[in-house]
Amino acid sequence: MKREASSPRPNFEAEAKKIGFDYAYADGEPYWEESARYVFSLAEIEDRLEAATAELNALCLSLVENVVEHDHLMRRLRIPECAFDVIRASWRRRDPSLYGRFDFVYDGKSEPKLLEFNADTPTNLYESSVVQWLWLQSQIARGELPQDADQFNSLHEKLVARIGEIAPSRLLHLCCMSKNAEDAGTTAYLAECAREAGLVTKLLDMSGIGLKHNEFIDPDWRKIEFLFKLYPWEWMFADSFGKSSAVGRTRLVEPPWRMILSNKGALALLWDMAPGHKNLLPCYFEDDPQVERLGAKYARKPIYSREGADIELVDGVCIARGETEGYGREGYVRQAFCPLPVFDGRRPVLGCWLVGDAPAGLGIREDKALITSNRARFTPHAIIG
Known part of the structure; x- marks a missing residue:
């Protein structure tokens, strides 16, 4: 693993606009960084990052299996009691997950260590999937990278296939807080994936979801049967409509059982379950x-x-x-405390993606600060050798 200088595309702004990457700049500052790139060997990706992603996902599923059977563990995670039965029913039905992201600290030398699991509302998906893949193809075409350069990135094809797999109906509603550009971009991208999978999509702001006779409805009074929500479960259960029986009647992505994994208390329970695991802190x-x-x-x-x-x-x-x-x-x-490594004054967090239960890609955000914030920059990667 190394960070090296990279030649930016002279027409990047036009390219970003063309592909709808509307948040390439945030508050006047670049969010997308292509004056640098991270380079990995294939062995680092396959034997370290991909392997850790698959192994920790299996451990997380074992944790959910245990937590749903014990009220005291649900309470330990500060899950509201009104959610207990909904979460249990969701797990026992094995309501499918679409995607998630493990965030690792990794320096190219030691084993990757899990910082947190974004199991409910992960963003930076579009840039991980489409934007950095187009960057890679451009760099190869311009002679900036060798012809056999690759990327840990099968996100798009896996997302399309997974949405088609888990769809209980042809219509998918997708909602978020649409004033947030990154949330709106992520949701619009997943709608595109759903259309490729043959579904009809309807984009909504969270405020556009209504409740009628204990059923969620859209502004056209259509019943919502299949809903992707880029809206955290802890917020949803705090809302009045989150306490409605409609939650249990609607296929929601991510499903309610993901609430067990989407809070930091799961990190403590994972360590208790597997103390000394090479990929846990x-x-x-x-x-x-x-x-x-x-x-x-x-x-x-x-x-x-x-x-x-x-x-x-x-x-x-x-x-x-x-x-x-x-x-x-x-x-x-x-x-x-496991400090992030420093490469040229930047501290990268490596986000390894899952689609369903399959490792599917890598997105890297880097910050100058010790704590990675929402002002961190996304920097693309390549596999060489």
Whole structure:
């Protein structure tokens, strides 16, 4: 694994506009970075990153199997009791998952270590799937990369196939908070994948979902039977309509059982289940006496949080703090502090994608700060040799 300079395309802005990559720049700053690239060997991808993704996914499914049978574990994860039966029923039906993303710290030398699992509402999907693949093809065509350069990226074809597999009806509704450009872009991309799979799609803002006779309906009063929601389960169960029986009557993606894996408490339960696992970091609930094993150096993470918000890195004293967004009311975990490696002043987080249960790709975000925030840049990668 190495980071090296890369020649940007002179027409990138026009290309971004052409393919609908509307958030290539955020708040006037570039989000997409192609003056650099990360390069991996095939063995690093297959034997380290892809293998870790598959193994941890299997471990996560075993964890869900255990948690759904024990109310005290649901409560440990601060899941509201109104969600218990919905989650159990969803798991026992084996409601299918579409996708997820494991975020790893990896330096090319040691085993990748899991920082968190984005099991419910992961973004940076379109750039991982389409945008960096087109970049790779352009770099090869321009002679910037060898003809046999490749990428850990089968996301698009796997997403299309998976949506077709799990569709219970021909119409798929997709919803998000559409004022967020990245959320809207991710949702629009998945709608495109669904259309390729032969489905009819309807895009909605979250505010466009209604409730009638305990059924979700769209603004045209059509019943919603199959819904992709880029909206966290903990928010949904806090909403009044999230407590409706309509939740159990609608095929939702991601399904309710993913709520078990989408909070940081799952990191503590995974460590308890598989202590010493080569791809896990020691992690404990903050009120667990075993937390003292971490000493004075750890990452303090709210059970529910996103984009690095309200995370603290502690080395005797707090040395870094994410943006304050008000997370943490449900409690915290402490995870062993494993600093991100530094490449040319940048600290990359490697996001390894799953589609269904299959490893499907890699997206890299890098930041100068110790905590990766929503201002991190996406940097493409290539496999050479």
